Amino acid sequence: MIIEPRMRGFICLTSHPTGCEQNVINQINYVKSKGAIDGPKKVLVIGASTGFGLASRITSAFGSNAATVGVFFEKPAQEGKPGSPGWYNTVAFQKEAKKAGIYAKSINGDAFSNEVKQKTIDLIKADLGQVDLVIYSLASPVRTNPVTGVTHRSVLKPIGASFSNKTVDFHTGNVSTVSIEPANEEDITNTVAVMGGEDWGMWIDQMLAAGVLAEGAKTVAYSYIGPALTEAVYRKGTIGRAKDDLEASAFTITDKLKSVHGKAYVSVNKALVTQASSAIPVIPLYISLLYKVMKAEGIHEGCIEQIQRLYAQRLYTGKPVPTDEKGRIRIDDWEMREDVQAKVAALWEQATTESLAEIGDLKGYKNDFLNLFGFAVDKVDYLADVNEDLTIEGLV
Numbered sequence: 324m325i326i327e328p329r330m331r332g333f334i335c336l337t338s339h340p341t342g343c344e345q346n347v348i349n350q351i352n353y354v355k356s357k358g359a360i361d362g363p364k365k366v367l368v369i370g371a372s373t374g375f376g377l378a379s380r381i382t383s384a385f386g387s388n389a390a391t392v393g394v395f396f397e398k399p400a401q402e403g404k405p406g407s408p409g410w411y412n413t414v415a416f417q418k419e420a421k422k423a424g425i426y427a428k429s430i431n432g433d434a435f436s437n438e439v440k441q442k443t444i445d446l447i448k449a450d451l452g453q454v455d456l457v458i459y460s461l462a463s464p465v466r467t468n469p470v471t472g473v474t475h476r477s478v479l480k481p482i483g484a485s486f487s488n489k490t491v492d493f494h495t496g497n498v499s500t501v502s503i504e505p506a507n508e509e510d511i512t513n514t515v516a517v518m519g520g521e522d523w524g525m526w527i528d529q530m531l532a533a534g535v536l537a538e539g540a541k542t543v544a545y546s547y548i549g550p551a552l553t554e555a556v557y558r559k560g561t562i563g564r565a566k567d568d569l570e571a572s573a574f575t576i577t578d579k580l581k582s583v584h585g586k587a588y589v590s591v592n593k594a595l596v597t598q599a600s601s602a603i604p605v606i607p608l609y610i611s612l613l614y615k616v617m618k619a620e621g622i623h624e625g626c627i628e629q630i631q632r633l634y635a636q637r638l639y640t641g642k643p644v645p646t647d648e649k650g651r652i653r654i655d656d657w658e659m660r661e662d663v664q665a666k667v668a669a670l671w672e673q674a675t676t677e678s679l680a681e682i683g684d685l686k687g688y689k690n691d692f693l694n695l696f697g698f699a700v701d702k703v704d705y706l707a708d709v710n711e712d713l714t715i716e717g718l719v
Contacts, residue, residue, distance in 0.1 A: 324711055326405055328698045330494065333601040335696040337404075341709050342697025343411035344418075349700075350378060350627040351419055354385045357631055362387035362639040363456035365537070367443065369394045369434050369526060372409030373695070374597050375545050376460030378630035380416060380427075383456065386634060390426035390451055394434050394443055396463070405711040408696045417717045426450070428717045434461055435522055437469045437529075444533045446719055453537040457530070459523045459544040462599050466517040469525075475516035478561055479603050480506035486555045489674060491608040493601070493688050498676045501604040506561045518565035520544070520572025527576050531583070540585040541638065542576060544569055548591050548655065549609075550664050552671060556605050570651060588644065589651050590637070592629055593658040596691035607688060612670045613658065614684035622657040625691070629654055 329336040366383040370376035371393030383389040393416075397409040405411075413429055420427035428446060432439040447454055467474045480503055487502040506514075523544050530536050546566045549557050557563055569589060576587035594613055600606050617623040624632070633654045637644055647653050657663065670682050679685055693699035 325706065325708055326711065328693060328696060337696065338406065338408040338411060339697035340411040340711055340713055342700040342703045343408050344415035345700045345703050346694060346697060347412055347415035347419065350381045351385045353627050354382050354631055357635065360386040360635050360639055362634050363389050365389060365451045365454040366391045366456045366458065367447065367454045368458040368460065370460035370462060371395050372397050372413050374462065375592060375626050375630060376458060377412055378626040379458040379460060381627065382630045382634050384420055384425050384427060386631060388425060392443060392446060393429045394439060395431060396433055397431055400711040411697060411713065413715050414713045417715055421716065428719050429715055430719050435466045435469060440526060440529050444530060444535055447535045453535050455537040455540050457542040459526065459542065463517065466522065468516065475513040477514040477517040478506060478510045480510055481555045481560045482506050482511065488605050489608055490604045491611065491679065493607045493685060493692065496676060496679055496685055498608065498674055498679055503556060503604060511561055511564050514561040515565045515568045518562065519568030524572055524576055527579060531579060536583050536585060538583050540583055542587045544589050546570060546589045546591050547594065549594060552668065553605055553609050556603060570649065573650065590633055591651050591653050591655045593624060593655045595626060596688055598695060601692060608674060611683040611685045611688045612667050612674065614687045615682065616663055616666045618684060620663065
């Protein structure tokens, strides 16, 4: 079939297998171009099919020659309908790993469930024995707690008061004012249950009990802080409360890992175009201005550049891992530079529908958004007939 992007709000309903494959190959080539990393050798990536999780799997495999197990929840193609982008990303990753002679197996299912945790542990025991790095990079809006059976749904809301500020419809370039009503306590509780650190802790508890964490094992989860411009809807909102919980969990998990002399970290990453960030009011306008500034400064990074730098310059340098006063790894350091933020804040004041095309990088934002689904990727013929019904080799 010939596949074109079909949009509904901040979601693309279609994905392109060849474009997703080229995206994965581009990321692999970037990691290889940066040279070998003396990093992990056996890695579990929870949330391995898109974004930072996919970049972590690629960096582990093609930067450190590591065996990887990837866990995700993705959909294969159905009649007349392509699969999800993460499905095609994993098809491509498994294919490239096999060509390179690198072990890679994948599990598709609900990572919040005890069944998927046990299936993953059984696979590690059978094939790898133990892992020395666990990446936790889940980005789901819904979680069913396997202990209580309660299903929680996260919300994107401010806390304490209504919030109004500029935002942009990145499809049209229309800048408008958005107002969001504040969260109630149930909203906060549910968002923390979905996006906080409880499930990360459950994974580590079960892996420790099963003996599949190697001596000195590390585990890393990903977070975001961002600037004052976005804090009402992000860091001081419901998501921020969940991120606070995630970051606090790193200390609890580190205490548990003392038995294997391991450590848990939270890496604070930069703002990037993801399916999740596209859904948050204000963030798309901030990112389009940030991209303009960081590209002009020559310090712009995508997911793969961020994670390669995290591994090569933070986690695996042979020295103690540098952290801030709250114990977090800061790979958002270039985004949060004072000069960068001052320029973005000045542009924010000027941002209108008429001015954004010139002062922002809306084109770069749109392109990155389409790339998530395998569209607008260089070297791909989108007029060609493609086979959408692809299977993941190495799927357990």
